[in-house]
Amino acid sequence: RSDNSWTTNVYWPGASKKATFFAYAPYKSDIVLKSTSGTPKFDYTVPTEIDNQEDLLVAKSDENIVCDGKTSVALNFTHVLSAIKFVKGETPGYKEIKEIKISGVYNKGTLNMDSQSWESADGSATYSISTIDEKTVCFLMPQSVPSGAKLSVTLTNGGTEHTFEADLKTTTWQAGHQYTYKIS
Numbered sequence: 001r002s003d004n005s006w007t008t009n010v011y012w013p014g015a016s017k018k019a020t021f022f023a024y025a026p027y028k029s030d031i032v033l034k035s036t037s038g039t040p041k042f043d044y045t046v047p048t049e050i051d052n053q054e055d056l057l058v059a060k061s062d063e064n065i066v067c068d069g070k071t072s073v074a075l076n077f078t079h080v081l082s083a084i085k086f087v088k089g090e091t092p093g094y095k096e097i098k099e100i101k102i103s104g105v106y107n108k109g110t111l112n113m114d115s116q117s118w119e120s121a122d123g124s125a126t127y128s129i130s131t132i133d134e135k136t137v138c139f140l141m142p143q144s145v146p147s148g149a150k151l152s153v154t155l156t157n158g159g160t161e162h163t164f165e166a167d168l169k170t171t172t173w174q175a176g177h178q179y180t181y182k183i184s
Contacts, residue, residue, distance in 0.1 A: 015068035021061040022113045023075050026054055039114040046081070046107045046140055050129055053139040056081050058116050078116055082173035084138040086129065089184030094155035094162070097183055100129040104149035105168070106141045117175070118142060132183070142175040153183055 001007075013019070022040050024031065034041040047053050059075035086100055107125035109118040121143045129136060149168040154161055173179060 012067045012069040015066055017067040018064040019067050020063045020065065021073050021075065023059045023077070024113070025057045025059075025077060034110070039112060041110055041112050041119070043108065043110050045123070046125065048107075048125060048127065050127060050136065050138055053137075055079060055083070055139050058111065058113050060114060060116065079176040080111060080116060080118070080142070081139040082142045082175060083178040084140055084173070085134075085136065085178065085180045086132050087134070087180060087182050088132055089182045091155055091184065094157045096156055097132050098130070098154040098156045098161060099152075100132065100154075100183070101152040102127045102129075102138070102140070102149070102168070103152065105145055106143045109141050137178075140173065142173050145169060145171040145173070151181070 024042075031042050031044065034043065044056065056079070057077040058080050059077040061073045061075055065071050065073060084102070086097075088097055091097070103126040104124055105127075106121040106123055108123035109121040111117070112119050118141070121141050124146075127138055127140070129138065145168045147169045149171070151166045151168055152163055153165075154163045156162075
């Protein structure tokens with residue numbers, strides 16, 4: 001792109017050909033497609049730092065768009081991660097939430113851009129949240145949370161700290177959904 005004009009050395013193959021377009025956002029230079037023909041797929045790892053996490057969206061055009069260079073291509077993006085939020089409820093005896101940790105959850109996966117779904121989820125990560133407000137959102141892998149995954153909350157009152165733990169093993173996070181946990 002230069003001076004409000006797009007230039008490319010890649011051209012539409014002609015009206016006798018058809019194509020399907022795929023896209024993802026936001027652009028990340030470390031995302032590499034696993035195949036150069038057929039259904040595009042890529043591996044993704046959720047960043048460990050909450051501040052580095054971003055919502056990941058993918059899109060697929062209608063199939064078999066006529067490649068005459070005159071057809072517009074609509075791309076409707078869908079969310080492929082799960083959004084996890086925390087809000088503070090009543091915590092008698094404690095003034096603030098010092099830290100929330102999510103541990104033992106999957107952090108890696110392979111995304112099929114055609115079906116816009118995850119073919120696999122694996123790895124293991126711990127995410128630490130120290131700022132609990134309406135703007136803090138964790139973007140994590142959709143998953144049936146594995147056995148051993150935990151939610152830990154550390155509450156403080158002056159110099160006193162107490163950590164509470166909850167097992168997440170029966171939890172399921174779906175792509176494109178937001179889950180809000182109220183800490184009370």
